[in-house]
Every structure is written in C-alpha cells, then in structure tokens.
Amino acid sequence: MASFILAFAIGSSLTVMMQGFKTIDVARTITLSSQIAQSEIERLRLLNWGGIEALPASAPVDLAASFSAEGAYANRFTVTRVVADVPGMAGEMKDITIIVSWRGTDGLVRDRKYHMRYGKDGLYDFYYTLARA
Numbered sequence: 763m764a765s766f767i768l769a770f771a772i773g774s775s776l777t778v779m780m781q782g783f784k785t786i787d788v789a790r791t792i793t794l795s796s797q798i799a800q801s802e803i804e805r806l807r808l809l810n811w812g813g814i815e816a817l818p819a820s821a822p823v824d825l826a827a828s829f830s831a832e833g834a835y836a837n838r839f840t841v842t843r844v845v846a847d848v849p850g851m852a853g854e855m856k857d858i859t860i861i862v863s864w865r866g867t868d869g870l871v872r873d874r875k876y877h878m879r880y881g882k883d884g885l886y887d888f889y890y891t892l893a894r895a
Contacts, residue, residue: 787867791838792874795862798825798839799876802860806843811882814856817845823860839864848879856880 802823806814823841840863848855858880863873 784866784868788872791864791866791872795839795864795872795874796876798841799860799862799874802841802843803858803876803878806858806878806880811880814845814858814880817843817858819846820844854882 821843823843825841842861844859846857848857858878860876861873865871
C-alpha cells in the first residue's frame, strides 16, 4: 500500500513538473517575442517619412538582419509587418502592426502583436503646429 502511494505521488509530481516546464517555456517565448517586436518598432522609428511610405502593405521581416549573432531566432519566430493608412489621414499618418508568431513546444501556434502609429511630421511638429493655430 505504501509503495502504491509513493508511486502515485512521484507520478503526480512528474506530471506537475512537466506542466511547469511548459509554462516556463511559454513565458520565455512570449518575452522573447515581445523583445523582437519592440526591436522592430524601434528600428522603424528611426526611419524618416519617406522610408515609412516606401514600406509594402504587408511583408515578412528578416530576423537574420536584426539578430545576426543568434540564428535560432530567425528559425523559431516569424515576423510580419503590416502598414496601412490611418482612415481619414491618408498621406499623413500610418498604422503599423508587427506580428510575431511561433510554434511552442506543446505544438500550439502563438502570436503577439505590437501596434503603433507613425505621423508624417512627428509628434513634436504636430504639437507645435496645433499650438500655433
């Protein structure tokens, strides 16, 4: 009887540990995907308006260019950039969405989306133009 209880306790603890490791992997990849998306957002913020306007409506992002030291990122994550005009502000403001997707160790496909708006004259030009009016 005691050996049955001991075997049940060990079996249960192994199952709980495996689930815990899966949860840690999900948390780790969510954090990593957020860092990848943030890195792409920051790269886009360095572009001028002409560079933003030249971006295609939807395109994959090459991770090997951003993370040259770590090729594993490029193999594990897929990053897509979607650029569209803000309704009513065509030619003045763009909506940019960065979508990072990956397949977890549990086989499920997950994704994280970052969203930003990019104005033609930037925040400060917009603020000062509004303040002078």
